[in-house]
Amino acid sequence: MNSRKIKTWAWVHKWSSLVCTVFMLLLCITGLPLIFHHEIGHLLGTEVEAPKMPAGAPRVSLDRVLDIAKSKHPGRVVQFVSQPEDDDGLWFVTLTPTPQATEDFKSVAIDARTGEVLAQPKFDEGFMYVMFKLHVDLFAGLAGKLFLGFMGLLLLVAIVSGVVLYSPFMRKFDFGTVRREKRPRLKWLDLHNLLGIVTLVWLFVVGSTGMINTWADLLIKYWQHDQLSSLLAPYKNEPIVAVNERASVQRSMDAAMQKTPGMKLSFIAFPGTSFSSPHHTTFFVRGNEPFTSKLFQPVLVDAKTAEVTAVPKLPWYLTALLVSQPLHFGDYGGMPMQIIWALLDIATIIVLGSGLYLWLKRGNPVPASPRAAAHEARVSGGTAQPEPASAMKVQA
Template structure:
């Protein structure tokens, strides 16, 4: 590689790394507890478990569950109702003052079999894990914060690619994994930085890419609604949001959706007027029962008045990419083993980012000192620009 080309790649690697490093450190630090959010939730008491009952215990009508939830917060409306991936025996009812997205929500947890109230007012908008989540997702800045972090993720990908380009000629002179302990402290840290950078390369690229995609979620969903649902909703144009008194039992909507897509499981239901539905439908989001298909959602739009299925569109490729990237980002595919691997790689990435920042700070102090050329013969691009 020509010297001029190396200098260009070194400049790209230097500035893309420096600009994103502090934010990537923040994301790695906040992402570490989020990998174990279920386990930490159990410790903090924010994870609720259903009491043990025979597996064939029948479930009560969803309308009874909603009636109980509304009685706890009569001043609020039901925005979503959902089930977790782990069990079908618990309903999570999300209630707000308005159908629009808001941080002011309450979650009522109800036993799906007995309609027993398990948690009347569980809050997910406070506490340690909520702070970690908001810092990781949007820096408490909403959509602008998400897009900013997405741009930082893009710079991370640029830094990774440029680092690989610079690492290739560097390693022609050294064996893989070499740490030159007899050299200066800066050179030893540089070798460790390069070694762990290559070891974590694929993981950091995958996590950075999926994290960047996740920051586009709000925009992707809005585009999907405009692109895929506008023709479906054309017959309802001009009609007001269906009132609660005019709606058919929600259990009928759920049954109709399950019959439309046999062999699926419920993920959540979005009610009329909310961000994931239309003003006229209960939108039932179903998922598969296999490890991969369990992360993919199939929306079924059910008329809230008649309980008739209006549409069950296949999700487009860009929404599939979003749904796959979300669990992959946090290592939610492979159980506990995957979580541990993700955590170890996260810690290694913190080291890579921290040493990169250290090397840049040390470079200024060492600039006036003579360069040790005893073993290398000349300064490598990596010694000049970490």
């Protein structure tokens, strides 16, 4: 590679890195506790679990569950109902002033066997909520998500340009060389490059999945416009289904589960919400295998008649979104994978911090050979790493 190309790539690497570094550092720091959100929830006492009961214990009707939840918050409507992936003895009911509300919500956790209210968890406060919101949208809604997505794009540019620069920089050195005998800046430059290249694949995967996650709201809206609109054609001249006109939710769920044998319920979106239509109660079911448990299959049930009207396959872009979300946080392999993700996240924080250090110390000359100084000048002044960035979980 000639000197002109090296200079161009160095400029790309430096400025793409500098623009996104502070935000990537924030996302790395907030992403670290999110990797262990279940474990931290247990320590803080915020995780809700259903009491142990014999297998096959009778269950309360879902209609009764909803009545119990609404009695706790009169005047609100049920927006979503969900079950934890590993606990089908528990219902989480989300209630809002209107079906479209996003921020003003109340949650009620109800035992599926007894109908007992176990808790009214506050998911919109506390340490983990702050970490999640900073990580997902900087408390700025869709604009914050799209901004972080752009920072993720700059991060990928920084990674690619860093890889291009690494080869000429290390041509005269053995892989893994860290020159400890020189001044600190040279040592941190070598460490920055070494950690960056060692964690390259993970950094690219986590950075790209984080960027995809920031598009979740837009992808869902596009899916509704692109595919659901054709399914709603028969309802074109019909008014929105009123709450008092809806059929039994238990009967609707039974019909949905009969259409998808061997699958488990994940969550229910009620008419008018962002994951359903004005005329349907939509049931999202998932598989039982580690991979298929992350993929949702929607089942649209007529809210008035409790009849299944469509079981549409998710398009490729929503499948990619659903696959990227657990991969982003290391949710596929249990605790061992979470630990690996955390260690790589810490390595990323070191890379980002060392990049900032190299930039701030760029004016301090390092006494070294002309060849070494030239190599350093070509690649210093940038960072190349990502975050366990925004996971916007499709959740109810």
